[in-house]
Amino acid sequence: MALSHAIMTALLEDQLSGYELTKSFDTSLGFFWKASHQQIYKCLRDLEQQGLLRSEHIAQEGRPDKIIYQLTDAGHAELEQWVFGESKFRESRDDLYVKLYNLTPDNLSHMRLELEQRAETTRERLQLYQRIQARHYAEPTALPLRKRGVALVLRAGIAQCEQYLGWIDDCKQLLGDAY
Amino acid sequence: MALSHAIMTALLEDQLSGYELTKSFDTSLGFFWKASHQQIYKCLRDLEQQGLLRSEHIAQEGRPDKIIYQLTDAGHAELEQWVFGESKFRESRDDLYVKLYNLTPDNLSHMRLELEQRAETTRERLQLYQRIQARHYAEPTALPLRKRGVALVLRAGIAQCEQYLGWIDDCKQLLGDAY
DNA sequence: CTTTACATGTAACTCGTTACATGATTAA
DNA sequence: TTAATCATGTAACGAGTTACATGTAAAG
Numbered sequence: 157m158a159l160s161h162a163i164m165t166a167l168l169e170d171q172l173s174g175y176e177l178t179k180s181f182d183t184s185l186g187f188f189w190k191a192s193h194q195q196i197y198k199c200l201r202d203l204e205q206q207g208l209l210r211s212e213h214i215a216q217e218g219r220p221d222k223i224i225y226q227l228t229d230a231g232h233a234e235l236e237q238w239v240f241g242e243s244k245f246r247e248s249r250d251d252l253y254v255k256l257y258n259l260t261p262d263n264l265s266h267m268r269l270e271l272e273q274r275a276e277t278t279r280e281r282l283q284l285y286q287r288i289q290a291r292h293y294a295e296p297t298a299l300p301l302r303k304r305g306v307a308l309v310l311r312a313g314i315a316q317c318e319q320y321l322g323w324i325d326d327c328k329q330l331l332g333d334a335y
Numbered sequence: 336m337a338l339s340h341a342i343m344t345a346l347l348e349d350q351l352s353g354y355e356l357t358k359s360f361d362t363s364l365g366f367f368w369k370a371s372h373q374q375i376y377k378c379l380r381d382l383e384q385q386g387l388l389r390s391e392h393i394a395q396e397g398r399p400d401k402i403i404y405q406l407t408d409a410g411h412a413e414l415e416q417w418v419f420g421e422s423k424f425r426e427s428r429d430d431l432y433v434k435l436y437n438l439t440p441d442n443l444s445h446m447r448l449e450l451e452q453r454a455e456t457t458r459e460r461l462q463l464y465q466r467i468q469a470r471h472y473a474e475p476t477a478l479p480l481r482k483r484g485v486a487l488v489l490r491a492g493i494a495q496c497e498q499y500l501g502w503i504d505d506c507k508q509l510l511g512d513a514y
Numbered sequence: 515c516t517t518t519a520c521a522t523g524t525a526a527c528t529c530g531t532t533a534c535a536t537g538a539t540t541a542a
Numbered sequence: 543t544t545a546a547t548c549a550t551g552t553a554a555c556g557a558g559t560t561a562c563a564t565g566t567a568a569a570g
Binding site for chain 1: 337340341344347364365366367368369414415417418419422423424425426427428429430431432433434435436437438439440441442443445446449453456475476480481483484485486487488490491494495497498501502505506509510
């Protein structure tokens with residue numbers, strides 16, 4: 157299960173509650189790894205049972221109590237080891253590609269619309285990444301090693317968005333003059 | 336379940352057995368959608384039960400019998416409709432990105448190695464795509480609409496590979512001069 | 515007065531992977 | 543004789559989604 161390692165990674169710097177993790181999985185690491193709150197809460201309990209995390213119950217006023225988690229020594233060790241394991245390359249499994257195999261005059265305008273929607277969300281995402289990059293990762297060679305890793309992930313995100321937008325333009329060209 | 340639609344799509348042109356589908360999912364559509372034979376056989380049975388596919392039992396000499404499947408009218412109709420539904424954008428969920436968040440001097444050389452392995456498999460894949468493109472999709476504006484769709488998917492694959500290779504070069508640069 | 519944010523959970527289900535199983539034929 | 547190709551399956555498990563459930567407080 158790689159979600160556990162993504163969660164442990166998110167806990168490297170801060171101790172966080174399930175709720176906070178869920179939110180950070182909507183941004184940051186979550187740009188590359190989506191997870192629902194149900195998955196995260198479950199995974200946290202499992203990791204605690206395995207001794208990789210330690211929890212603390214925090215009473216709060218005016219809002220529900222929360223449970224915050226932090227890495228144990230065993231958790232740190234596990235993460236460090238995990239990095240050395242093999243990781244395989246998963247396919248994207250995007251419906252859109254399957255749909256394109258089904259392109260017909262009937263659905264052509266619908267496909268153009270879907271492509272435009274993808275372009276729109278991709279543009280938004282790209283802007284967000286670029287803002288984060290400009291703010292925190294503008295000078296990657298000046299960063300400590302771990303931050304350089306994060307900077308590279310961000311670059312991957314940016315490059316993917318740009319590539320995707322270019323491809324959508326290609327699609328529009330090739331579909332635009334059809335029928 | 337989008338796998339069913341990927342399978343139905345593969346059956347648009349030919350009638351195929353589970354075994355043949357499994358192989359074509361190792362190539363072609365399978366570049367964008369991986370599935371194991373267990374998944375495929377099960378899905379085929381389910382689709383037949385739903386009346387979207389029809390099967391035929393073929394006795395063979397010198398090799399096992401096989402069951403070939405083809406789309407029914409209901410299957411065609413279902414596929415046509417499905418294209419009009421919403422499809423959402425899934426994240427890549429790649430371990431490698433999570434690992435990069437864990438970059439340390441200790442694992443730096445391992446990370447370089449993993450990046451190089453990715454580059455190698457990506458280069459092979461890219462060459463394969465380019466060969467297919469040159470052979471069958473060299474002149475996309477001359478193709479009928481459905482083939483244009485396929486050509487676009489192939490272009491997406493090529494552009495992704497190129498982008499990925501460029502990113503790996505970036506990584507090497509930023510990690511190469513570290514420590 | 516309704517929605518959003520905070521905070522955590524259960525249950526059912528679908529999707530996907532891994533391991534195991536069978537058995538013939540053909541090529542190295 | 544060992545491995546690969548052909549051909550189809552079961553079973554167990556792990557990962558991920560969707561629906562449902564609860565309850566307070568602040569903001570609109």
